[in-house]
Amino acid sequence: MTLSSTSSQADRLVVLDDKRCRLSGDWNVQALAVSGEVEKRAARLARVQPSMVWDLTGITKFDAVGAQLLWKRWGAKLPAGIQLTDSQRALFDVLAEYPVEPSPAAQPNDLLGWVRSIGFGMFVAAEHGLGLLRMLGDFMGDLGRFILRPSRGPWREISAQVYRVGAQALGITALVGFLIGIVLSYLSAQQLAVFGVGQFIVKLLGVATVRELGPILAAILVAGRSGSSITAQIGVMRVTQELDAMEVMGISHGQRLILPRVIALAIAMPLLVLWTDAIALIGGMLAAKFQLGLTVEWFFGQLPDAIGIKNYWISVIKGITFGAWIALVACHFGLRIKPNTESLGRGTTASVVTAITGVILIDALYAILFNEMGI
Incomplete structure (x- = not known):
């Protein structure tokens, strides 16, 4: 029925x-x-x-x-x-x-989810901060041993890294610095011409470029170019188990990987900053010549008095600090990469973002410090 x-x-x-x-x-x-x-x-x-x-x-x-x-x-x-x-x-x-996994149930709206996200972000930031602090301490110890016994130092690695992060970056830093100098000079000349004080463009362009723009531009370019390369290089060594092999053979990561890169960037970075400053000033001089009719001889004749030697020293100090910071961050994230390609991509991205953010924060701290010192 x-x-x-x-x-x-x-x-x-x-x-x-x-x-x-x-x-x-x-x-x-x-x-x-x-x-x-x-x-x-x-x-x-x-x-x-x-x-x-x-x-x-x-x-x-x-x-x-x-x-x-x-x-x-x-x-x-x-x-x-x-x-x-x-x-x-x-x-x-x-x-x-082969059972089919059930689809996850929809999570109810969490009104305090943003608080949890902020707390987790702060925890991760603190963890990375402690890791960087420990790496800095290990680097200072390795640097002390390197100074005491320079004949046993990794000179070949330092020389190779100076070439990679310094000499090979001259082209891109020159191009960006030249264009930024033209843009800054052109915009400044428009405003100064309104008040008939175009001659002040030398001091405005010189101080802004040498003291702030040159170090920041060079650091951002180096962080994106060389910092990512260092992180990816060390990350690939993790994926291919070269780092594990170094540990088995008793080779220190700090002395063979971190120390040469930090020293190389601390040497190459201030030179790149001065190079970027010079090219940016040339670009600004050309823009001032065509925009305000200032001669090249007069422009370069006013530069020494407009800039002053102290601003060059500030630029060099920032370059050394930015270079060491970028290298430490790149090595830190490179050593934390897990042996898979997904972690390699995430680590490289985090390295560049952290390095650039840190450069801007360090520059702000320097601005406050120099202002309190009256420099």
Whole structure:
């Protein structure tokens, strides 16, 4: 005796009687892709009593989509007494061996989630800060041993790093410095010409470039170019297990990886800063010549008095500090990379962002310090 009418398609494909549930028709992805079909058949299947025997031999087309619908209805196990074809039984055996992970439940709105995110961010920042502080302490110890025994120092690595981070960066720093000098001079000349004080462009351009823009520009370029390269290089050594091999052979990471790069950047960075300052001033001089009609001889004749030697020393001090900071950050994130490519990409990105952010913060601290000292 049929328990329900067979007017709908679900009723025709899922026939229920007193002791048996017989399935027929198509139970594949094409049939179940029809709008609302899955819900209709699931509702019909929900009416099957636990005492009924399932009969799937009447199904004409059957695939993993239809099998998954029934497998979920059965609670991920075959009911007792079920009648299947050999191909259907093989399909359910695969589902039993490789279960599909349930989709995660939607998380309720967390009103204090932003507080938790801030706290977690502060915890991660503190962890990285302590790691950088420990690395700085280890570097100072390695530097002391290097000074006491210079003949055993990594001179070849230092020379190679000075070439990579310094000489090979001359082109990009010159190009950016030249363009920035032109833009700054052009915009300043427009404003100064309104008040008829175009001659002050030498002091404005000279102090702004040598004291602030030159060190910042060079540091940002070096952080993006050389800092990322150092992090990626050390990260690849982690992926290829070269760092583990160094530990097994008793080779110090600090003396062979960190010390040469920090020293090299501390040497090359102030030179790059002075180079960027000079090229930016040349660009600014050309813009002032065409915008205000100032001669090249007069411009360079006013530069020594306009800038002053103290601003050059400030530029050099910032260059040394920025170089050491970029190298320490790059090595720190490089050594923390895990042996997989995803961690390598994240670590390199974090290294560049942290280095640039730190450069700006250090520059702000220097501005406050020099202002309190009256320099």
